[in-house]
Amino acid sequence: MKRVLGIYGSGGLGRCINERLPDAEPRFAEVVFIDDTVPEDIFRNRRRMSFASFCERYAPTEADVIIAQGEPALREALYSRVKKAGYVLATILSKGAFVSPYAKVGEGVFVFPGAVVEDNAVVEDDVCIADHAVVAHDVHIGKHVCVEAQSVVPGHVVVGDGAFIGIGALLRDRVRVGAHAVVAMGAVVMRDVPEAVEVMGNPARACRRIDTSQRVFAEYYHGTESGKE
Ligand SMILES: CC(C)(COP(=O)(O)OP(=O)(O)OC[C@H]1O[C@@H](n2cnc3c(N)ncnc32)[C@H](O)[C@@H]1OP(=O)(O)O)[C@@H](O)C(=O)NCCC(=O)NCCS
Structure with missing residues (x-):
């Protein structure tokens, strides 16, 4: 039905x-x-x-x-x-997205057109993979993560729960991005990113510690208490 x-x-x-x-x-x-x-x-x-x-x-x-x-x-x-x-x-895989039959994709995942999820990647629950983002083979994406448009998450990278990978970010293979970290748009990440730290630039450097009690970005937030539990 x-x-x-x-x-x-x-x-x-x-x-x-x-x-x-x-x-x-x-x-x-x-x-x-x-x-x-x-x-x-x-x-x-x-x-x-x-x-x-x-x-x-x-x-x-x-x-x-x-x-x-x-x-x-x-x-x-x-x-x-x-x-x-x-x-x-x-879980919704858009037409025009490629998701390997050997990838494991959780519940509540939206994959936009042009995005790729390769062999043996694991995408946990409640993840958004935006247009033309690449989640390569053997990557692990934690819960509630956003992988923004045209970012590249290459082989064996681990992205912790609640992290944000900004538009066009490029990560080196095998790096680990800590839970609740923010990788700024266009960042080139050469080393592991600690938990709850924002990194930006090329090569990416830590620029801010994220206060995990105040994590909601103003630009995404519609101005009321909705969504906060
Ligand atoms: C990381 C981010 C959240 C920082 O935003 P912010 O805290 O509002 O930062 P500001 O715009 O106040 O900028 C602070 C400084 O960092 C610099 N900066 C901000 N973002 C940068 C980036 N991605 N790369 C390099 N420098 C950056 C600014 O130029 C500014 O430098 P200055 O102080 O010398 O002028 C934001 O840049 C970002 O990447 N957002 C995600 C964009 C995205 O992927 N959106 C998807 C929605 S469709």
């Missing part, structure tokens, strides 16, 4: 996921946006509602959710909320 998909977030990432769906997802009869920061309305020809309304309307037996937030800490908070309410997260 066809199911309902709730895209949790109607900001930039949510709108992009929405546009990639028609090709990829015949399994959903209806798609709605979930957004706790705006009043209920119609948005991009789809119903948009709070998570509380979503739960009232659709039981976990008939609906799945995909998290559409670029900020790992916010992803993690929403993921916990969705799991606590009993929903399954949908």
Whole structure:
């Protein structure tokens, strides 16, 4: 039976996921946006509602959710909320993405067109792999990670839970990126990145320690308390 998909977030990432769906997802009869920061309305020809309304309307037996937030800490908070309410997260591989049949991909993973996930890569739950990003063979991507567009994560790299790999970042093979670390856009990472540290530049250098209690980037955050548990 066809199911309902709730895209949790109607900001930039949510709108992009929405546009990639028609090709990829015949399994959903209806798609709605979930957004706790705006009043209920119609948005991009789809119903948009709070998570509380979503739960009232659709039981976990008939609906799945995909998290559409670029900020790992916010992803993690929403993921916990969705799991606590009993929903399954949908894994969606866009048409035009290549995901090796020998890769292991968890629950709630969205892979954008042009992205590649190679042989023996492991992608844990609640991960976003953006357009034309490369997750190479034997890589391990932790939970709630965002691998942004055109970044390259080569063989045997390990990316810890809640880390963020910015647009166009290049990592050396076999490096380890600590949990909750931020690799800035365009960084060239030659050495291991410690937990909760932001690195930038070529070669990438540590520039800031991340306060993991204040991790939500302002630019991804819609201005209310939604998403924070
Ligand atoms: C790492 C990042 C979060 C830092 O943002 P920020 O804290 O707002 O930093 P600021 O813009 O205040 O810049 C601080 C300094 O770092 C420099 N800087 C910022 N990002 C940089 C980068 N990626 N590479 C090199 N230098 C950078 C700035 O030029 C500035 O230098 P200055 O003090 O000499 O002027 C941001 O640069 C980044 O990479 N964001 C992710 C972008 C992305 O992938 N978005 C995907 C969404 S679609």
